[in-house]
Structures are given as structure tokens and as C-alpha cells.
Amino acid sequence: MTDTWVIVGASRGIGLEFVRQLLQNGHHVIAGVRNVSKADRLLELKSHCTTPERCIIEECDITNEESIQKFANRVGDAAKEGLKVKNIVLNAGILQYPNRATELSFPEFALHLHTNTIGPIICAQKLVNLDPESPPSKIVFISSDSGSTTLFRDDEDGFGAYGASKAALNQMLRHMAAELTRRGGKWSDTCVLAMHPGEVQTDMANIDLGWEVKGSIQPDESVTGMLKVIEEKDETGSFWCWDGRLQYD
Template structure:
């Protein structure tokens, strides 16, 4: 059944492949890139929008008419705020979100500056990893989740009388792309040079777990403005050792089990379908090996296996 997906960080790598495969499945996709939004609906010239050109090229595919591209830089609070307001506008009459539901949000934005050894890294580079891999995705999720409540009564942005007010927008499944480097119980000491990256992903994992717990508490207490039955399933996903330009670094050890973006995304789509909202194993409740609180976030590999936090 066609769904509405929002992919944050879609200009290259696995984010781009997420968009491509979701479109192929017939879904409507809202995707983001860091480049400026064009004034027209035509794809911008590659020289002007850099790495977003591959994303724009998908508008020319058979289902490209189902693709909406917005600007978002998760390392900038102003950009996150502006992006959220653009999403809100899509909830107006005639917009792709007029029914008030985003089935799946994938927060894929990330950075890896190698090496990032803790004993050598600069303040600026460490902060860059934390802003892009941790703070940005979590605050982007926070802003998007706020769309489930009516907009403030006072707004600096005038509402077009043609479109009318925006519909509150709910998110059914919220997916954070994490990494096995972020597991604190399965420490990978041999990954010399991944200190800041691992720290940023470990912090992301803890942050999203707290987010899931907060959402569940608000749901039960009737604080989410959507009713007790309206829940958001929060998942963390490890995409595997994917061959992308971000992972194209010279390492002192052999990386085993390298897979293509196509294989990784194909498998993760299946995991999201099973573990996400309304899935046969929603949130891992059926396959859970131990008792967990309702609404707890769960961590999965691209193969659908539970991964330790």
C-alpha cells in the first residue's frame, strides 16, 4: 500500500538509495538536501546544487512525480526550523500531507571525518561529529514531532487563503540510522580512529531511547494532543558495512561483509515494515527476548536482528 516517507539526508549514499527504492515501491517521498531550494520546479543544474544533483535526477524516473525535495542542514538550528515549517505547509489542503500522516521518517544525515581519534581530535572536528550525527537528528525529530500539535496562534508566516490552515501531522514510524560503532555494550576497540564518530552514535542511541520513553509517557498521559491510541514507533537501524563515499577511507584493518547500498536499503525496508508502526513485529514486541517497557526504542541490524545498545 502506498505510503508517505520523509528521508532527511538524501543527497547521496544510503539516503539517496532509500529515496530511489521508496519511489520504486510507489511511495510518496519528501527528501532533503543541504543545497538551497530552487525557485522553479525544474531540476537545478548540477554545478549549482552539487551533491544534490543525483537526488534531483530521480524526479525524471517513472515515479519521480511523487518526489518532493526540501532543504535541510541538520547542523543548523535555523535550517531545521525553516525545514519544519516547509513540512507544515505540506499539510494544507492540496498538499501531500493534507491527511495529516507521515508513515515513516528516516533520519539519515551523518558525517565521518577520518581519523577522529580522541587523543588527537580538534574541538571543531569533534563538535562537527556531535552536531551532525547526534544533536541535529534528535532536534530534527523533535521539531517534526511538534507538527502533531496545532501551530502557534501567532505566526510570522501569513497563511494563504487558498490553502487554509495546516493539518496537524503525525509520524507513525521514526527511524534513526545508527551504527554498530555506537554500541556501548559491544565495544569495538579495534576501530582505531573512530573515537568521535562512535561517541556521537552512542550519544544518538541514548538520546533516541529517551525520546521514545518521553513520547510513550506523553501518550499515556494524554499530553501528545493526538489521543492515547496515536503512537510513534522509534527504531534505530544499523545499515551494515555499506560501500559509500562516506565509508571510502583507508583503514588499518580489513572490513568484512561489505554490502552495496541497494542490498542494505532493500533489507532495511523489510525491517521497517516488520518492526515499524502496524508491522507484524511492531517495535520488536513479538520477537523480544526480554521484557521491555511499552514504547521503548529498539536497535536492529539491516538483517532484522536485535543489536545491543
């Protein structure tokens, strides 16, 4: 069977860069995007593959349970045809700025939680349970140091809902890691990781903030570092920075 990476949230930014580098390194990729017809850069990337079947593009709206289930079913079908899901990266997320606790509406808060917490966890749940005889090696959630409660950054004005959604994600993925370990058997070999990608210059980060963002990096530098960390780290339930530093929640 051919080892395959599943990247959810692959149409732009960090997710797109994951697909680019993985294809460049010879891997097979199943890329999940909210709207395939609007994933122009991903479709162009696939068009340059000498063997297009190495990049499968499927719809996955992380805020829609039915869409998540259909995506998981298609990943399962691909596995039956000879692709082995080795690693899963849950990258889909949203940042609607500002999202202050003293100002945001119920729907605005709910959108951050649905997109950044609930959707990624449910999607990972569906994918990890596809094949009890061959669960994935690693499940990686793209989190953020904005969700750190230990190192709370009170200068990040307007990141209330975003930070809360990432903090909730970190807690849930730790439960997922512990539950898989308790299942025993091959499940206990699945490693669940959280990753802080750094202050990456992407479309989502293209907002006018009221403070200086230090240490900004490009998506290629972030993903190169994260791929190295993903390969090296095997402490399930742990939280790492893109450059290999242990990140505290």
C-alpha cells in the same frame, strides 16, 4: 491523505537509495538535503518520475537550527496540502577519519556531535511535533554498531568521535521514545527505531582503514533489508541491524 516518507540526508549513499526504492515502490517522498543545487543524483532520480510531485526536494542543513526549522515548516505545509507524514528516516551524518580521542580537536569532535547527534534529534523533534492529531508512525535514526558500548570494538582505530556521537544518538532516541509513550494518546503509537545499516560501500565509507572491513554490502541490499525491518518492528526505542538482528548498544 497520501502516505509520505521523509528522508533527511537524501543526496547520496544510503539516503539516496531510500528515496530510489520508495519511489519505485509507489510512495511519496520528501527528501531533505544540505544543498539542493548540489544534489545532482537526487534531482536526476526525480526527473525520471512520471509524476514529479511524488518527490519533493527541500533544503535541510542538519547542522543549522534555522534550516531545520524551515524544513519542518515546509513539511508541515505539505501535510496541510494533503500529504500525511507516515515515516521519517534521519540519515544525515558525517565521518571525518581519523577522529581519535587522543588527537582530535574541539571543532572536529563538535562537528561529529552536531551532525550525527544533535541535528538528527532536533530535526526529529520538530517533525514529530508538527501535528498532534496525526504524528508519524515511525521515526528511524540511522545509527551504527560503532556506537555500541556493550559490544565495544577496540580494533576500530580512529572512530572515537564518530562512535561517541552514535552512542549519544542511541541514548537520546531512547529518551524520545519513552517521552512520546508517556505523552499518551496518539503519541504513544509513534515507534522510534535505531538502525545499523551494515558495512555499506558509500562515499562516506571510502576511506583507507588500518584493518579489514568484513561483510561489506551495497546500498541497495542495506536499504532493502532496512525497509523490511522498519515495516516489521514496532518495539519503540529498540536498535536493529539491517538484516533483522537485534543490535545491542
